[in-house]
Amino acid sequence: MSSPLFRAKDIGKKNSDGTWLFRNIDIDFSHGVMTITGPSGVGKSTLLKCINQTIVMDEGQVWLDDKIGFISFLDEVISKIMYIPQRTTIMESTPLDFLEEVRAFSTHKRNKDSYDDPVQIALDWGIRPHLWHKKWNTLSGGEMQRISLAIGCSFRPEILLLDEPTSALDEISCEKVEKTLGQLNCLWVTHNPQQAHRINSAGELVMRGGDNREPPLEVSIDDGNNNNSKKKDGGWGQDGEGEESQGKTAGAGTQGEATQESSSSSSAKTIQAGRH
Numbered sequence: 001m002s003s004p005l006f007r008a009k010d011i012g013k014k015n016s017d018g019t020w021l022f023r024n025i026d027i028d029f030s031h032g033v034m035t036i037t038g039p040s041g042v043g044k045s046t047l048l049k050c051i052n053q054t055i056v057m058d059e060g061q062v063w064l065d066d067k068i069g070f071i072s073f074l075d076e077v078i079s080k081i082m083y084i085p086q087r088t089t090i091m092e093s094t095p096l097d098f099l100e101e102v103r104a105f106s107t108h109k110r111n112k113d114s115y116d117d118p119v120q121i122a123l124d125w126g127i128r129p130h131l132w133h134k135k136w137n138t139l140s141g142g143e144m145q146r147i148s149l150a151i152g153c154s155f156r157p158e159i160l161l162l163d164e165p166t167s168a169l170d171e172i173s174c175e176k177v178e179k180t181l182g183q184l185n186c187l188w189v190t191h192n193p194q195q196a197h198r199i200n201s202a203g204e205l206v207m208r209g210g211d212n213r214e215p216p217l218e219v220s221i222d223d224g225n226n227n228n229s230k231k232k233d234g235g236w237g238q239d240g241e242g243e244e245s246q247g248k249t250a251g252a253g254t255q256g257e258a259t260q261e262s263s264s265s266s267s268a269k270t271i272q273a274g275r276h
């Protein structure tokens with residue numbers, strides 16, 4: 001069996017007040033798409049930044065290609081792992097200017113043939129070539145998102161860290177982007193349970209904040225008819241989808257106080273409960 005491309009053991013990151021934003025996160029990733037899910041604010045983006053070394057983690061260990069510890073081979077991390085943030089920083093320049101800048105600052109200088117053509121990648125996703133000459137601040141959110149993704153993909157990184165990469169896209173564009181990215185190695189943050197189910201080919205990490213190894217809590221659900229039932233917190237799932245999500249849960253943890261939200265499609269409730 002081949003060894004994992006990327007491994008993380010007991011990763012933890014503290015909040016500025018010293019409490020744990022998350023801890024005991026384990027990842028064992030070889031290839032395909034691993035989804036990262038969890039409520040807003042549990043630290044999904046922060047986890048990606050820790051993996052990408054833009055934020056220093058407070059505990060834990062990581063391996064890339066069986067090499068332990070990132071600090072000692074940061075150049076390699078930068079060339080092999082590409083993080084695409086949730087939002088593009090609005091710049092005065094054009095995407096083509098930005099592409100040249102990123103290539104110029106790339107730690108490992110490569111010849112032109114070692115990149116894929118981002119304009120062609122984005123064309124397959126409905127981005128017409130003239131958009132690459134427009135200023136970022138005149139592009140739509142969906143255009144910016146696809147262009148950023150195409151630039152990231154063009155570097156052929158071994159692992160893409162994707163932070164809600166299709167959040168600004170319509171259904172058809174989303175389908176096209178998913179089809180391309182689904183063939184690559186990605187850790188993919190999503191808030192969309194249907195998407196997670198579609199793209200997930202390499203496991204799912206469910207984050208709840210706090211200690212991710214703590215068992216799910218039982219919460220009491222009142223259905224409005226004075227019927228109380230006990231239910232395990234699946235971490236993220238909605239009724240109807242919960243069983244499936246729960247079956248794939250890679251970890252459990254704690255998350256602030258109990259919250260309850262209505263599902264947009266039905267009266268089904270999403271339950272999150274826990275403790276600090």
Ligand SMILES: Nc1ncnc2c1ncn2[C@@H]1O[C@H](COP(=O)(O)OP(=O)(O)OP(=O)(O)O)[C@@H](O)[C@H]1O
Nearest residue numbers: 016021038039040041042043044045046047086191
């Ligand atoms: N640069 C920063 N400085 C201080 N706190 C930060 C910073 N970035 C994020 N945080 C805090 O860390 C916590 C986790 O944020 P993060 O963006 O990682 O969550 P998330 O799970 O990705 O959320 P969402 O699903 O809403 O994108 C939040 O409380 C956030 O306010």
